[in-house]
Structure formats: C-alpha cells, structure tokens
Amino acid sequence: MMCMNSFFKRAAAALSAAAVAGSALAAAPLSGLTSDAAGSGMVLEYLDRGISAVNTGSGMLVSWRYLANDDDNAVYKLYRDGNLIYTSNAGDSTCFLDAGGSASSNYRVDTLSGGTVVGSETCKPISNNTYFEIPLEPPTASGVTYSPNDMSVGDVDGDGQYELFLKWDPSNSKDNSQKGKTDKVYIDCLRLDGTRLWRIDLGWNIRAGAHYTQFYVADFDLDGKCEMTCKTADGTVDGTGKRIGTDTVYRNSDGLIITGPEYYTLFDGETGAALDTVDFEVGRGTTTAWGKSSDKFNRVDRFWGTVAYLDGVHPCVVSGRGYYGRMTATAWAVENKKLKKLWIFDTGTSTSAAGYGCGNHNSMPADVDGDGKQEIITGASVIDDNGTLYYTTGQGHGDAMHVGDLDPTNSGLEAWICHEESASGYGVSLLDLDQKKILYHQNGAGDTGRCCADNVWAQNPGAECWGNKLSDNSTPVVDTKGNTLSCRRPAINFLSYWDGDLEREILDGYTDSPATISKMNENGTLTTILTTDGYYTCNTTKGTPCLSADIFGDWREELIVRAANHNSVRIYCTPYDTDYRITTLMHDAQYRMQVSSQQTAYNQPPHTSYFMGTGYDLPARPTGCTVNGSTASFGKPGFSIDTAHKYTIKNKNSGLFLNTADETVANGTNVQQGSQEQIWTFESAGSGYYRIYSEAGDGRTYLLDLDYGKTENGTNIGVWGDTASDAQLFKLVDNGDGSYTICTKATADESCLGVTSGSTEIGANVVQWSCNGSDDQKWILSIKIPPISGTLFKDLIVKDTSVVKDTYNYLYWQITPSETIGSPIFSDRETTFTALPPELDGLEAIRTACNSKNVAGDLAEFTAGADMTAFVVLDSRVKAAGLPAWLGSWEETALTAAGDNDLSFVIYKKELSAGEKVILGENCTSTGSVVNYSVFGKAAPASGRLVKSLDVTDNAHSSGWQLAESVAVGDMVFGDREVTYTEIPEELLGAEYIRTACDSKSAAGQLASFIAGEDAVVCIAMDTRVENEQNSLPDWLSSYTKTALTVKSSNDVIFDIYEKKVSAGEAVELGGNGTATSVVNYTVFVKADSQDPTEPPVQPTSEPDQPGEAPEGTLFENGGIVGDANVDGKVNLNDAVAILQNIALSTKYPLTDQGKINADVFERGNWEVSGKDALSIQKFDAGLITLPESRF
Secondary structure, eight states: SOOOOSOOOOHHHHHOOOOTSSOEEEEEOOOOOOOOTTTTTTEOOOOOOOEEEEESSEEEEEEOOTTTTOOOTTTTEEETTTTTEEOOOTTSEEEETTTTTTTTTTTTEEEEEEEEEEEEEEEEEEEEESEEEEEEOOOOOTTTTTEEEEEEESSSSSSSOOOOEEEEEEEEEEOOOOOOOOOOOOOEEEEEEOOOEEEEEOOSSSSSSSSTTTOEEEEEEOOOOOOOEEEEEETOOTTSOOOOOOOOOOOOOTTTOSSSSSEEEEEEETTEHHHHHHEEESSSSTOOOOOOOSSSSSSSGEEEEEEOSSSSSHHHHHHHHEEESSEEEEEOOOOOOTTEEEEEEOOOOOOTTTTOOBBSSSOOEEEESSSSSSSEEOEEEOOOTTEEEEEEEEOOOOOOEEOOOOOOSSSSSSEEEEOOGGGGSSSSSEEEEEEEEEEEEEESSOOOOOOEEEETTSSSSSSSSEESSTEEEEEEEEOOOOOOOSSSSSSSEEEEOOOSSSSSSEOOOOOTTTEEEEEEESSSSSEEEEEEEEEEEEEEOOOBBBBEEEOSSSOOOEEEEEEEESEEEEOOOOOOSSSOOOGGGSSSSSHHHHTTTTSSSSSOOOSSSSOOOOOOOOOOOSSSSETTOSSSOOOOOOOOOOOOOOOEEEETTOOEEEEEEGGOOTTTTTTEESOOOOEEEEEEEETEEEEESSSSSTTSHHHHHGGGOOOOOBBBBBEEEEEOOOGOOOOOOOOOOSSSEEEEEEGGTTEEEEEEEGGGGGEEEEEEEEOOGGGGEEEEEEOOOOOBBSSSEEEEEEEEOOOEEEEEGGGGOEEEEEETTSBSSOOTSOOOOEOOTTTTEEEEEOOOOGGGGTOOSOOOOEEEESSSEEEEEEEHHHHOOOOOOGGGEEEEEEEEETTTTTTTEEEEEEEETTOOEEEESOOOOSSSSSOOOOOEEEEEBBBBSSSEEEEOOOOOGGGOOOEEOOOTTBBBBSSSOOEEEEEEGGGTTTTTEEEGGGGGGOSSOOOEEEEEEESSSEEEEHHHHHHHHHHHOOOOGSEEEEEEEEEEEETTTTEEEEEEEEOOOEEEOOOOOOOOOOOOOOOOEETTTTTTTTSSOOOOOOOOOOOSSSOOOOOOTTTTTOOTTTSSSSSSSHHHHHHHHHHOOOTTTTHHHHHHHHHOOOOSSOOOOOOOHHHHHHHTTTTTTOOBOOOO
16 A cells, blocks of 8 residues: 555656646646645554454454554553453454453553553443444425435544535425526535534525535644535534624525625634635626526536645645536645635636536546646546646546556556447547556447446456446446456445455445445355345435445445434444454545535545555555654553553652642643642553543543643643643553653653652652653653442442453442442443342342452452441352351351352341441462452431431332431422422421432332331322322222322422321331332331321410429520420420421411410520520430530
C-alpha cells in the first residue's frame, strides 16, 4: 500500500505533457496551499483501535484496526473480562471469534511494539447481533415523510472514533429533470449510539434530490477534528440555529430554484456551526448554457464534487457544476477555519473545448501520475491536482465508474467507465490513467448507464468488469484484457469486502428493498450471504446503501442501511473471521477520500490504491504519509497501566503525593505535592498515552493538564476539563525501580512531570521539565481500593489484591441489595444459588470473588450500618477441612444453602451493633476443590415506644423499611421513594409510624410484624385504589375498621385509614398490599390507646393533681405543671398531641391560657407554643431529658 503510489511514479517531465494544447479550455489556478506539514506526505486522520464485537451465533467476533502508525510487527493481545484469550503475533489477523464471550463481556486490546505495551484500548461498540441499530429522530413536515439517505463518517471530536453524517430525504424529492416542489433537506451529525450532535436545515432554497446536495466530510485543516462542506443558500440554518443570509424564498411556481444567491459553506463538525460562507463558484450564469439551449433548469443544477489531497498533504474539497456540456470545478482548502479558493476549472461553453460534456454524475480522487498529489477522475476526463485538464478520452458523459488498481499486471491505476453518448458508441471502457490511453472498449447496445469492476472471482487474475448490454445484446463479464469469462454477471451496483477472503463481494439493492450481499462461487455462480430484512437501500432504483466503508473493526467493510419505517439505521458487520492482517482501509488515502466522495450524486463504492486477491502478495504498509497526531516513531516505550484501578501517585524524591491545591478542583486548579493521598484514574488514549483524571469532584470532569500544551521547561501542571488535546495526554515510562516517569505527549516524550527545584516541601509546584532522570521526576503508583457501601454493609474494603488470570480479585467484590435464588454466587463465576433459606432469600449481601478462596490472610473488612445479623455462607467442604479461625466467634446455624454444580453450604451468624467493624478472614489456604464464602446481612428488629421488635420479612425490600418516632406533614412516606406527606389528619399528627418500602407492594405473603409496646391503636394507611379499583382488600385487613380519615402524599395518592386496637405485648402482623398494579404500598401509624384516636383529647374540667401526686421530675411553675399542655395534671404524650393539634387547627383544639403557659417547655420564657415544645415533651416522656429543655 502506498500513500503516494510510488510503485508507478513517472518522471515529472513525462507527466507534464499538455493534453489540452490548443484547446479552448479555461483553467485558472489561483493560489497554492502552504502548510507546516509540507514534505511529510499525505496526513492521514488519527484513528483509535476501533475495537468492535458482534454476536455471530457461534460466539463474539471481536476485531480491531491495524493502523498505518502501528509497528509493522505489532503484537496485539485480546482480553475478555481481564483474561487473555488471543494473541495476534506479527502477520496474524486482527480479529478473533470468541466462542466463550457474550454481549456483556468486556474486551480490551493491548498493543505491543518490541515486547513493550504501547497502547491499551477497550471495546466500545458491542452488540448481541451482527449489526448495530442506531435510533433516529426523522424531521417532520406536513404531507411528507423523511427517510435516511446518503451518509458519511468523520471524527468530529478528535477521539479517533467516527461520528455519522446523515442527509434526510423528503418523500417529494425530485430528479433534476422533474419539476415540482420539494420539502427541505436536513443533515444530522450523530454519535454511534444515536446521540444527535446537531441538525442543519438547508432551507427552502436548496432543492431535494440526488444531484443537489453533495456534502463532504474531512479534517481539511488537520486540527484533528473534521469539518463538513456543502452548497447552501439564503435561509439555511446551521447546527447552532444561526441563519445564513436572508429568509427570502426564491422557489418558483414549478418548484425550481434558478434565481437567488448561491453559497458554499464550511461547517464545524462538532457543533454544526457555519464557520465560513462564500459565494458558490461557478455560479448559474445563463441557465441554458450548460449543454442544451432548451434546458433551463436541469443541466445547470447538476452538482458533483470530491475530496482529494490536491497539495499532497491536506484533504481539499472540490465543488463541481455541470457535466452534460459545460463542466466546472472549484477547489477549496481550509485555513484558519476559512475557505481558501485554490483554483477554478471551467471548460467553457464551446462544444469543441477539451473535456466539454466529458464529466460524470460522480467523481473519484486518485494519484494517477505518482507525484504524491491526487487528481480528480470524472469519467472520461481527469483534472490534475493544479486545476488543469490532465486527460480526456472525449467519449462524453457517463453515469458510473470505478477507479483503482484493477489490473495488477499493468502499472498504475485503471478506470472502468460507461458512456451515454452515441458518438462514443455507448458501451464501456477500461482506461490506463497514468498512460492516458484506453486499454479496452466495447460498444453498447444503447445508453450504457451502469458498470462495475473489481476482483470478485478468485478464478480469474485481476479484476472482473461488467456493464449493461453490449452492441450484440450480450451481457458478458470480461477480464481486464476484454476476454469474456465463464461466470454469471453480478448486479451492476456496489461492492463490499465482507467474508474474509481477498475477493470482494457484490452489494446490491433496489427501491424500498433490503440490501443483499452475494458471493461469487468457484463455478462462477452467486450465493446470497446477507439480506438486511426490514432495512432498505436508498436512492430508488439505484439501490445504493446509505454508506459502505471500513468504519471500525478490521479491514472488512461495514454496511449502513435505513429502516423501512425511517426511525433507525443499522450498521451491519461481517460475521466471518479472516486469516489476513491488512492495514485499515481508511488509512489508504485513495480509499478514504473515495469514501468521503461516495455519496456524490449517483453513489459509487470506494476502491483502494492497491490490488487485493487470492494468490497475490498482501498490500504493502503505507509509506510516504503520516498519521495526524502521531509519528513513525513511538517515542519512549510506555508502560501499560490497568485502567480498572484507582491510584495514588507519590513522588519518589519527597515521599509526598500528587495533589490538587487545597484538595479542590476547577478549571485551572494548580497541581502540587502534598501529604493527602489523593486518588487519580487513568483512561487510555491510544499509542501508550493516558488521560489522568482527578477523583476530586465527580471524578470524571477534571484531567491533569499541561498549561496550554506548552513545551517549555517550567510549564505549570494543573487540572482542566476535557480539551481533547495533547496537553492532557501522558505516558508512563517504567524506570525499572518501581517508579515511573510521566512524559508529556506535547513534547513527544522529551519532557515529563517533576517538582520545582526538586523541592521536598508540601505545596511545591508540579511542572514540566526536560527528562533528566532525577528522583523528583520519578513517581510511584499504588492501587487505592475505594470502600463500597450498601445499607447494612458500610465501607467494605477488600484487602485481597492478588491477581488471577491478569485480573485483580478485589474488582469482583460487590454489595448486592437483594441476593435471591438464581442470583450469581460470585462475580467471577456463572455459578448461581439453587436454594437459600427463607431467612436469607432477598437479603443484602456481599458477593465475593470465588478466586479469593485460597488467598491467605484477611480478605476484607466492613462496618455494620445498623444493628444487624451477619451470615457467612460457607462451602461445606471448607468446614470439613477445618473451620477458619476467624469464624470461631460466629454461631453455626441449622440453615443451609445450595448452588449449581452440586455446591452445598453451611451458614454461620453473628449479631452486630451499628458501627461495629468486622473482619472477613481467609476462606481456606488449601488448594482443594472449594469455593469462597458469601456474606448476607439482616437488620435487627427495630423498636420504638409503641412498636417493639419490628421484623421485616420481605427481605428483598427490607432496606426500605424504617421506624420513625413521630409523623408530620412533609415527612417521607416510604423509605425507597422521594414522596412526602402533604396532608395528615390532626388525629394522627405526632404518631409513631412505620415508613414501609413502596416496592414491598409487589411482595407476596407477610411483609413484617411487630409487638405492641403499650395498649395502642394501629392505623393502616392504604392506597384508596386498592379497594376502589380492585374491589377488594387484603384478607389480613378484615380485622381492621375503616375510618373517615384520609392521608395525602406529594404524588397525589390518597390513603384511607383502617384502625385496630391492640393490647400491650400483642403481636401485629402486616400482610401483603393485595396488588401491585398502579398502586403504592401502605404505611402504618401507631398511637397510644389512651383515647379514641379519631376523637380530640378531652380538656380537663377539674383542678390539676397536687404536687405530691406528680411524677418524678415534674416541675411546678407559674401556677401549673411545666409540660402539662392539656392541664390534666400529668405530663405525657397526650400533651405533645394537644400541642400539635393546636398548631394544626387552633379553633377546634384550643389550649387554655394555663395550658399555653405549661406548654412552653423549649427555651421556656418565650411563651410561644411550637412543634419544638411537643418534641421536648416526647423526649421527656421517653426519659431522655428533664423539662424545660434548653438548646444549650
């Protein structure tokens, strides 16, 4: 593979012959393009590893790119879930069929050069099918529908992964030859997950149809992010909502737009913003002067174009107009985000001018003369990179063509073209482009609209070529010498590298029909190997895909087609593996530019600059070019760090840690050394470089940042949000002594992070300095295992940092909210529980790593989040071999559990107090056939004054149940929902209440039980819809009486109150909700049975008890008892209720003047009654304080 096609270079003098000498051709070169990259050859786009994985039905096919900037002998190691499953040594393919994988597997590819890991990347696109389905949001308009049409790809944000560009076609789009109004054309930019970045509305002055809008995507200015260009007009609205020009509509009554200004616009790929708009050149001029005097609107609006390396360095865009007669082309470069005109090509209107009428509906770029710059092939004509006519056959206009190395025995490139002009005899021709001659021509039976050529049959050397009927009405397939071959003629349409051999397959489609891919067999017959049912090609009878290109994965091509209902597109991927390692096709400059040009008018498939075929040498590696953002050298060998971990970074010289100043983060926060063990995480950026995130803040916003990407010594290091620049890329170089040098990509690894003046002081700045090997430039990385927490298990810290099959065991430990029968027992095995005792089924649990089973020493520790019972589920074989010493303080139960593979477990328990720390010791140090233990937790029954020993038996939702001392408006209704009480009747205010889990509504059987601590009234607040819509209540409520009271919540639910009196010591069972459909769970209020809970307390009519009769701790003052709000001579909860009722409705529940004086118990002396007074009385009644209460 040659970026410059050096294998057929000719002497410059031989290529300078003027093919148009003496013609009337007007070629007007305007300016050259200057570039700092001049001399480096074509600059190819930066791409990441492009790992993809699809489910073939026989396993996951994982494939990745072999990049032009990879070492020629690069080795790739493929990991699944941290385990090495395939090594691709030099020459091996970059794909692997993983029979043991699934769509939930995590894949990683490490790249090694000279035995050193230089890059590590994870798989991003992964699918449980052989395609990726991308959801879309079609535009809407009255009376029309929009369907996905032509597409392109480009990297808009510099991450090395392509985004999708999509043109939307309205159902009333027209061919240029047709009159009629069309609706607007839109262009979207989408990420691979369907996220739309922007939409451009081309407005009413751009007509819809195949020949009107050609949009070109490339990184024109080599800033690492692509731009897009297309023709625009007044009323075009860019991706930020900004209008171009005025809102004047120039469409006439025939639906044609043949007046008004025409523009050409450069758009930012990431935002869709219009960066620069210029007049479209060449303009309409006289609309009848484009090939036929009677044609006022068709030929003038035949647009075409391409993207090409015109200067041999940058992609440039060429916008063309006309080809039936007058043919024009304007070349544009991009400098400083502005369009810069390079040259204009114009045949003029003379029919005798060279190139007049010799253009195509499309065009293809290729370096036909070997000078490292690409020409534009437009069918029967070739325009040189400087805007002059390089060559024309004079055969007139044609529709389709194919440009590539079609004949490996002939030096240079060939073009297979077809003709619509009778003067040329119609038919097909094979051109030798650099020799400027016709190698083969065969007349046709008439207008030859289509042709196709490539190596599709291994039985014939070179490409196979075919087209429409020849003059003898035959439809042969011929070789590059014109000899008829004994094989079936395939569809005359598209091509695809699909099945893994070196021949191409046939890609076809038709109006509103699925795409098909067919394979030519050894006997010359065809077999269909893919049909995209429900997903169609586009462009009506042309039946072309939205796009066919090497988008990700190895060198095979992906296929994008549209859904029949227009709401999505699918990217189909090959399900076949391959034996061949070939550089990604997108790093062949010719193929990449032809992909950018693929959607021009009558779409044509891209071709590489080299020949591929069975029995031929594989394509050579690219030469004479560079990859943007990389060099041929890998710089210093980088260390591959496991990005799954979190790390502290300690300076070897000072022993202090890499810290952000004041332990804060914001754009520009300084980085220094300090005593705090701040945590950092690493993200692979490819080629051995990493983005390093500070865990401060949200842990995903602020990255280690080299100030403005400067290369000077002393440049400050700070943190900043993601700038997608080299300023945030760093490489770890192993020093061999347990430390690493952190090199900066901005200096090509020549400089690194160090401490100012080698200081050992806290607060000393971290700066960039030329690498000198001093200890202040050496950093020690240590894995920092962060604690994880659940409801009962708090601050679980796993101490097992051992590695099994390249993966740290601690990464597999996790806390699960509900472990049930059928749940995985371990996170690193597929073994599941087949039996659990009811006491454990559904409880919160610590799911350990089975591979921790034989690790010596303590495995983990946690803190009890509440009073609880912890259960250890232990392999019975471990007990038989000898109980681990740490379990000696645990009580063996009669409970057992079981797992598949005939696993049996015994269960131990221990009662824990809230805040108690628990060590989880080793499982078994022998290497026998055992598994590790699991740990379950159950909260201890909660108790209040009235509710004692609340035991939640709905284990799966027990963490959402809570016992609260006193209820008030605004309190949470449930323990697992953000729902509050908005209305509570006065009779229930201040009641003790059980905050249930709303999710318990779906649990069967008894949910919980408790013991009444005193004579009490239990009030159940039941969603009214349970009875109203289900016409029934749960059976356990039959002993309760419905009251007239209701409760309301913030989610607009009304609860009916059902009550029942219970005696002290009586057991109360709380059953199921009765239904889970469109309802919420019930809640429970409990009040002391000193009076009817539905009646207000009775005010006393007698004098209060004498002081001698008052309870201990009672304070007499100001003529009454402090706290005796209802003036009954006692201080208890009834007084708190009286206060709350008075606050809620003072007219109904007044307090006497003496009662108000008595009620002032919190900060006594303000003589005001508040809820704080009621709370103080509740505390007094519970024996927690004496009255009055002071805040101090």
